[in-house]
Amino acid sequence: MSGLKWQGWLVGLVVLAGLLVFAPLGLYVWASGEPGAAPPRAAVEDVRVTGCRIDPASRRVVATVQAAGRPQGLGAYVVTVEFRERADAVPGDRAAQALVRLPGVAPAAVEHAEAVGPVWPPSTPPWCGVAAAEFRPTPG
Structure with missing residues (x-):
């Protein structure tokens, strides 16, 4: 009879240890958000360069940037546009931004703006692209 008593205590201790280990993990998963909720997408996915040209009067590169609104609400984008001679970045080279x-x-909504770059050398076609982007929701 005393063997059964120890088995009961052993089962109880194993169950208690399991609760101590898995309860915090379950609480963490529950508190981390809705199940299956996707993380917010990066702002760089909302913006793109739709045009890259040299202004004939100033010889500066001008990039047309397009930003798509987010379903979360009204906000502002700050976009870093990069200007290079080639689409492929050359290691060690610093591109104008x-x-x-x-x-x-x-x-x-879809909004457009222009980024003005450096004076560009003649007969060299420019490449314009998004280097980084940040989205900030408008309070209110």
Whole structure:
């Protein structure tokens, strides 16, 4: 009879140890958000360069940037545009960059802005691309 008593205690201790190990893990998963909720997408996925040209008067490169609104609400984008001679980045080379701000982008809206780059050498076609982007929701 005393063997059964020890087995009961052993089962109880194993169950208690399991609760101590797995309960915090379950609480962490439960508190981390909705199951299956996707992490917010990167702002760089919402923006793109739709045009890259040399302004004939100033000889500066001008990139047209497009930003799509997010379903979360009104917000502003700050986009870093890069200007290079080739689409492939050359290791060690520093590309010219410019910041462009797109304020008040509404959900489901598409806004455009222009980033002005450096004076560009004649007969060299420029490449313009998005180097980085940041989205900040508008409070309110």
